[in-house]
């Protein structure tokens with residue numbers, strides 16, 4: 573195995589079990605490891621810090637598989653990591669209210685660069701780093717062994733693969749191809765998922781817990797579901813007794829699926845309307861028309877892609893929250909989110925409070941929200957907490 577030696581004083585993060593080693597921390601590579609090959613990481617003093625996956629083209633040059641000098645990284649190791657991750661989801665397997673959940677959450681599950689989501693009888697995977705890519709065959713076989721399914725489908729059509737020197741890939745990895753739409757159940761609500769062309773692996777599984785929270789408050793509400801995608805929050809709200817819902821999204825296919833999902837849940841269709849448009853514009857129009865709601869959900873896409881765009885993103889979040897707050901009746905609820913990893917919970921809190929100041933409203937935080945429990949965050953890997961939200965009441 574190739575040895576990689578770090579510069580003096582650059583071992584701090586590895587010693588603190590952070591899985592990423594940036595190229596600038598590396599002093600010497602004794603060999604020419606292939607993409608994804610396991611490499612041994614040493615401190616400047618020669619202490620073995622662990623084994624990671626080498627990625628020659630990424631700024632994140634090594635992603636740690638294991639820390640210390642005890643374990644070998646081989647097929648048995650990778651299998652064990654998958655078993656460990658899947659075992660942690662037994663809570664979902666045991667219940668019959670939800671059959672779509674994340675099986676493996678990348679770094680936080682000790683398998684850097686691997687996302688594996690279960691949708692009914694299928695598993696959908698994303699390989700976003702050279703290390704996971706190298707062990708693809710073993711990972712797929714382990715997923716089949718520990719979470720038996722009809723087929724495993726790949727959705728590695730994500731931009732981040734470019735940084736790893738990997739091409740986009742999609743297709744069947746094992747078993748049967750998935751149907752055009754997979755019907756899933758989430759806490760009793762049914763949704764159709766397009767795992768081939770939908771966002772992420774098909775559905776925003778990370779919002780499951782927050783959809784459940786919103787349900788508790790939705791009875792009797794007029795709901796505005798902004799950035800609705802395929803209906804998620806709004807359909808859950810109507811199932812929980814909301815009086816009406818307006819879904820707003822830019823994407824026509826997403827709204828088409830939102831309509832099908834509405835019908836699937838036997839929500840009265842006349843309680844639901846669907847607007848294809850830009851949320852910023854639609855909300856401004858609603859404000860100008862004097863419309864108001866009891867519950868506004870704001871679940872925008874990632875506004876901040878890089879540190880350089882963070883301040884611009886913050887302005888976008890503030891604008892949208894200001895508009896959302898203005899549409900709330902007294903006592904109305906705002907469920908607002910940011911899935912930009914760069915936007916810390918503190919900064920997000922500040923942005924929403926700045927919006928409250930501009931809106932001249934008294935606002936309470938009822939609950940802090942975050943990605944669902946099948947999307948754990950590595951305790952020593954804060955980058956893993958990307959989705960945060962606030963459930964607020966405005967007076």
Ligand code: SAH
Nearest residue numbers: 776799800801804821822823850851871873
């Ligand atoms: N809340 C959803 C997930 C939302 S993902 C759920 O629970 O499933 C973000 C959505 O915002 C995507 O569907 C995307 O099409 C949409 N979107 C992005 N920018 C938008 C804009 N400016 N106006 C309206 N929709 C937008």
